[in-house]
Amino acid sequence: MVLKKYNINPDLALERQKCTFDIEEIINIFDGGKEKTSQRRKIEDVVLKSGLCHDDVPEECMSLKERYENAVRKSCFFSKLMKTELQEITGIEDFETPAIRRIADALFKDISPFLLHLGMFVPTIIGQCTSEQLMIWLPKALDLQIIGGYAQTELGHGTFIRGLETTATYDADTEEFVLHTPTLTAHKWWAGGLGKTINHCIVVAQLYTKGVCYGTHLFMVQIRDLDTHMPLPGIKVGEIGPRMGFSSADNGFLGFNNFRIPRNNMLMKHAQVQKDGTYVKPARHGKLTYQTMVFVRVTLVNEAAFNLSKAVTIAVRYSAVRRQSEMRPNEPEPQILDYPTQQHKLFIGIATAHAFQLTANWLWNTFKSVLSDMKKGDVGTLPELHALSSCLKAVCTSDAALLIEQCRYACGGHGYMLSSNLPYIYSFVAATRTYEGDYTILLLQTARFLVKAWEQAEAGKTVTPTVSYISRSLKGEKNSWRSTDEGIIKSFQAVAAGKIALCVKSIRDRMKSGLDYEDAWLLTTVQLVDAAEAHCRSVILETYCNEVRRLTKSSSDNVKIVMHQLVTLYLSYWTLQRTGDLLRYSSISEKDIDFMQRQYEELLQHIRPNAVALVDAFDLRDEILHSSLGAYDGRVYERLMEQAENNPMNAEPVNQSFHKYIKPLLQGKL
């Protein structure tokens, strides 16, 4: 759609005059510097001027088939643009992925069917191939001569990878693997792009050689003819059917009937099968084939932040424009943003988007540093990365989904319109809580790490920095509540330590009463999930505070003030959410809680004048927001009427169903 130009809504214009800080300064902080902001904007300009974002009919009014076809069209032209014009016009050689990621949303309200190509297929090639394999597949994949996906999950198993049923049996006579789907539940299920789009995919299958099963390994499989796009003989492939979101991502199913691939199509960076069928196991760590999942979990923290920033921008701008009810008799109706309950719904969304974005950047740097350790042969830092990426993916996607839904509540009935874009944003983020490792499962992975860390600390060994609070707790350090940033973080660490201690005790007590370790663990899993979540909260709180302090060192005073107000709001909010835990594991008193409540309410008032400016500082263009409620000009009612008028349902004054059914019914002739 072409966005009509309107004058700025007067309420929104007034809001912007109230701003106390330089918006550009905050934009630069989140982009990683002035230079990066300017690069990002250049990229956005190129894409927006390309005409690619235009749809004749709103996406939500298209049929599923039309939506898919439209998304393929855009994905192809966008890929071409990335390979050619973007590079030439902007002169930027090394594309910054966040900038490309952001502008991709101007093209797709839903999801690109190519998402998994860049999101998982290419990263798996990079992380799992030998250098010879890399030379064969990477240039083709980057040049889009082949388009791929990642088919791991099956109809019967997603979480439990070791339970996957697809087999890859090595035939030494022909030097081939035979891929087979032995049961109904062994069919690959869910892979994005698999239904109709991709011609290659990474398949995860149980490797058999010389009659022995060596567990799951990764294989490069061509599934369609490159010219006709017909499924190759021995391949059964299709779309799995309508879903809550991901409507244009053609998630698919895949079955193999003794389908043969060359030996060299097993991705052999870590484990190998030699020509004679001898298996060579990974030298360093048994879970290196899970690396792409770790990579995606890391990027999903960024996704949580980005999508939350979109939702809260829409809801805050809408709340500044919307007037409803009365605060006092005979006074004009206030902007709904003036209600403290509305501020309570929304300002935590702004603070959380900041907290998650800075945590995502920190996690990304941690990921890069672990990769570089691994290149040198050191896998010692991998368990901590796995524990961190697991809990952060779980908690950030889950919190973001809840807060996005809260943004929709904050927009009343209009938030329920697809044109608000809030339902789309929600359905995308809701899926991130499940895919790439379900919430509970990932927290249980972190819990394994925490229990081990506890045991190590108990044995007097040094533990990694993110769990060093465990050693302090074991030394008997008592928590004394202080309502400073540092004091609150320490108390949240005391909560995490207290919960881990109880888990360890529960497991031991249960074992003393005769249970084996597995049962004792299983019966403690409710507490273990809770302990891992508490650990994650302490990591987010600490990272957010540290990063704001570091990044605003040379900022203007007003930016320091407003960024720190958000940090304090975040700390106060979580203190009030977790008073039960803090009363149990820290020395917080009722008086302290009263103080925190008052501080929280005062902060809502302090942040109020800057609310619109703070969401403007996410620098999200209207084309990325796609929202009748959240456009920069605040012309909410004009846009709602526009989208109603453009609704294809209104193209004819009388729908044919009147003549077919209603009229006969009215006349008693049906």
Ligand SMILES: CC/C=C/C/C=C\C/C=C\C/C=C\CCCCC(=O)SCCNC(=O)CCNC(=O)[C@H](O)C(C)(C)COP(=O)(O)OP(=O)(O)OC[C@H]1O[C@@H](n2cnc3c(N)ncnc32)[C@H](O)[C@@H]1OP(=O)(O)O
């Ligand atoms: C322009 C656009 C750009 C876009 C970008 C946007 C978005 C992001 C990009 C792309 C993504 C987009 C869409 C994605 C769509 C979704 C894709 C998928 O969902 S793919 C399928 C994902 N599936 C899962 O995540 C499955 C979850 N299950 C598991 O991971 C595992 O089964 C398990 C739960 C971890 C258990 O594994 P296993 O049984 O093998 O292991 P154990 O539990 O026995 O543990 C043994 C030991 O290993 C350690 N460990 C486990 N995993 C890892 C790991 N990954 N790394 C390191 N170590 C690991 C575990 O902790 C144990 O350690 P121990 O305690 O023994 O020391």
Ligand SMILES: Cc1cc2nc3c(=O)[nH]c(=O)nc-3n(C[C@H](O)[C@H](O)[C@H](O)COP(=O)(O)OP(=O)(O)OC[C@H]3O[C@@H](n4cnc5c(N)ncnc54)[C@H](O)[C@@H]3O)c2cc1C
């Ligand atoms: C939109 C979308 C896109 C996807 N894209 C892809 C893709 O491209 N490629 C791909 O391979 N997969 C993909 N998936 C699949 C996804 O990775 C899985 O759905 C996900 O990992 C969860 O696994 P599951 O569906 O088997 O859930 P299940 O494991 O069946 O989970 C169901 C419930 O059981 C609980 N549960 C399961 N095991 C345990 C346990 N041990 N302890 C306690 N509770 C347990 C879970 O917590 C959950 O509440 C996609 C999924 C979605 C929704």
